[in-house]
Structure formats: C-alpha cells, structure tokens
Amino acid sequence: xxxxxxxxxxxxxxxxxxxxQFLGLCPFMGVSNKLETAIGMGSATTFVLTLAAxxxxxxxxxxxxxxxxxxxxxxxxxxxxxxxxxFTKMFIEKSSPLLYRVLGVFLPLITTNCAVLGVALxxxxxxxxxxxxxxxxxxxxxxxxxxxxxxxxMRERLAVADVPVPFRxxxxxxxxxxMMSLAFMGFSGLx
Amino acid sequence: xxxxDLIAQQPLLAALVxxxxxxxxxxxxLGFAAVKFRVEGDPIVERIDALLPQTQCGQCGYPGCRPYAxxxxxxxxxxxxxxxxxxxxxxxxDLLDVPAPELDGEAVEVKKVAFIREAECIGCTKCIxxxxxxxxxxxxxxxxxxxxxxxxxxxxxxxxxxxxxxxxRPVAQTLADWKWDVPAPLGERLKxxxxxxxxxxxxxxxxxxxxxxx
Numbered sequence: 580x581x582x583x584x585x586x587x588x589x590x591x592x593x594x595x596x597x598x599x600q601f602l603g604l605c606p607f608m609g610v611s612n613k614l615e616t617a618i619g620m621g622s623a624t625t626f627v628l629t630l631a632a633x634x635x636x637x638x639x640x641x642x643x644x645x646x647x648x649x650x651x652x653x654x655x656x657x658x659x660x661x662x663x664x665x666f667t668k669m670f671i672e673k674s675s676p677l678l679y680r681v682l683g684v685f686l687p688l689i690t691t692n693c694a695v696l697g698v699a700l701x702x703x704x705x706x707x708x709x710x711x712x713x714x715x716x717x718x719x720x721x722x723x724x725x726x727x728x729x730x731x732x733m734r735e736r737l738a739v740a741d742v743p744v745p746f747r748x749x750x751x752x753x754x755x756x757x758m759m760s761l762a763f764m765g766f767s768g769l770x
Numbered sequence: 771x772x773x774x775d776l777i778a779q780q781p782l783l784a785a786l787v788x789x790x791x792x793x794x795x796x797x798x799x800l801g802f803a804a805v806k807f808r809v810e811g812d813p814i815v816e817r818i819d820a821l822l823p824q825t826q827c828g829q830c831g832y833p834g835c836r837p838y839a840x841x842x843x844x845x846x847x848x849x850x851x852x853x854x855x856x857x858x859x860x861x862x863x864d865l866l867d868v869p870a871p872e873l874d875g876e877a878v879e880v881k882k883v884a885f886i887r888e889a890e891c892i893g894c895t896k897c898i899x900x901x902x903x904x905x906x907x908x909x910x911x912x913x914x915x916x917x918x919x920x921x922x923x924x925x926x927x928x929x930x931x932x933x934x935x936x937x938x939r940p941v942a943q944t945l946a947d948w949k950w951d952v953p954a955p956l957g958e959r960l961k962x963x964x965x966x967x968x969x970x971x972x973x974x975x976x977x978x979x980x981x982x983x984x
Binding site: 638642643646647648651654655658659662665666669670672673674676 | 777781784785787788789791792793796799800803804806807808809
C-alpha cells in the first residue's frame, strides 16, 4: 500500500514528467491556451498513457525479453503506442460521440507525446512489475494533466494581463513554465 | 528443440519474427476495430456545416447552423441563410452542384447593425440572451449597448425587446471597408451583346447600308 502511494506521488509531483523531466513539452505549450482544451487533452492523455504503459509492459515482458530482443524496445513501444492511440480513437468515436467531440482532436496528438514513450522506457529501466508499471503510467499522466490544467489557467490570466511588449506570447509562457518548474523542484524534498 | 528456442537462437530471425508478428497482430486489431467500430458519419453534412456562417441565428427556421446543414443534405433549399448572404449560397451551390438561387426573403442590400437607444433601455438583458454572437454588452438593470463591429445584423434582438428600443441602422460605408463591387457573372455582362459587337472591326460602321453588307 505504501509502495503504491510512493510510486503515485513520485510520478505526479517529485518526478513530474513535464516540469522535472521535461518530457511532453510540446502539448504542454501547444494545448494550454484554454482551460477547456487543457482538461480535454489531460483526460485523453491519462487514458492513453495508462493503457500504453500496461500494453508496453506486456509486450516487453512476454515478447521482447523471452526472445532476448530488449534492444528493439523503443521501436516496439512506438508501435504499441500508435496502435493504442488509434484503437482508442476508434473506440471512443463509436461508443461516445460526445466524448469524441471533446477529445477527438487531441487523440492523434498523443502519439507524438514523448511522455508516453518515456513512461514505457522508464518502466523497463526501473524493472517495474505489472501493477507498478500501470500505476507509474497513471501517475505520470495525472501529473501531466495537473500541470497542464494549472498552466492553462495561468495562461488564461496572462492573456489579459498587461505584459511588457517583448515578453508577450510564447516568451512569457516559457518564463511561466520555467517558474512552475522551479516550484516543482521543491517537491524533491518529499522523496 | 521447439519453435521458440529455434527462433531465439537466431537474433536476426527473432527480431524479424517478433516485430513482424507484432505488426501483423496490431494491424489485425486495427482492421477489426475499423470494421467493428465503423461510424456512419455523413461527410456531406460536415462540409455543408463548414460553409455556413455558424452564427446559430435561426433565421433559416432551424435551431442552428448544423440542423440546417442536415436539412440541406436531406434536400432543403439552400437560400435560407441571410447572415451568409449570396456568397454562402454560391459556395453551397458549388458544393452541391445545383443552380444558385437568390437569397430568400427581402434582399439585404445594405449591411445593418443593431442600435440600442440607450435612454430607453431598461436593462432587462433579453436582447443579450437573444444575440447569437454575443455582440451586446450590459448587465441586469444596467443600460445595454451593441458592439457594432461584432454585430452581424441578424435582427434577433429586435423582437425580444419589451420597450422596443432596438433599431436596425444601416452602416455607413467608410474608407476602411469600401470594396469594389463584385463584377456580374460573365453571362450577364454579355447579355444583349451580340458576339459581333465584341470585335471592333466587325461592328456596323455608322455609314451606309452598303458598307454593312460588305
């Protein structure tokens, strides 16, 4: 039980994928203009990342390791992630058109989210078991969603703030992200 | 020696089999999903919807642009959209490959915007709720006003006003929004012209009938 809490806490806060490990920065900057889209992207990523962490664990443990093919894990994981994303997209489109309208645009974007591949690779590097691997994936996604939502809320404020001209647009967003990153460094004391 | 051992001893073969097998399995899953979860979308509705102005004003008699797009796809006429004007009708006619009719109802020649006579406004917010493009500013028991640059001139705010303080005013043309008139279609410009009139040397010279015959 304590292990579970430690893994989740570490993935969400201490080793936050975006602000501490700097993975998945592209959607972090790209879809954080509006709170609404950020929430959509966050939930889509959470869903896909958890599923991708589980399936890449299965592929790694039951196909790659028995055949001595660990060196192929990157390319195999990319394949797994692409399939999971595409399958999720089809499934959601059929089962819940409303959810598809909210998440639809973001689903293909997740394929190129390097946090997804990062989680799969770190799971193998850290020798996580099945439960740990899926929890780590879920925690990473929850951390991603958390900072995405926080950041987009800040950017909505920034959009109406009186920012000096040279800092307008992406400049102030990057500075804000940097300061958020500094703040998240504070969580390393938890570990 | 079983199959797995045999494959595992040949690194190249193992890699090929593993990745190839994964790809085939995944391809099968996706192919199955594509058939199983096929969505009967109507692409023509999407394309019609994309051409409509999305003001959701309801002047076509449908509760919004998308319902009207669905109605067009089911055979409704395409000239019921005043905010889109003739340009939208032409685009729709082009997409659906039908002749472009004139805009239904009285032709809106001049662009108009709503204007609130502020001295009479009682601040009931009814026009704010009616406005499809959020072009009316104000709060309860405060006077309202129209953001002229956002107003599409759709008339929807006029009717709900309990004190009739909203009027539609034509927009004066300024240097900033003046445009050349769109030239009439070629067919109309040539109407009444004989092909002979186009070529100067073919025109009848204002001389004698003998010359013309020659």
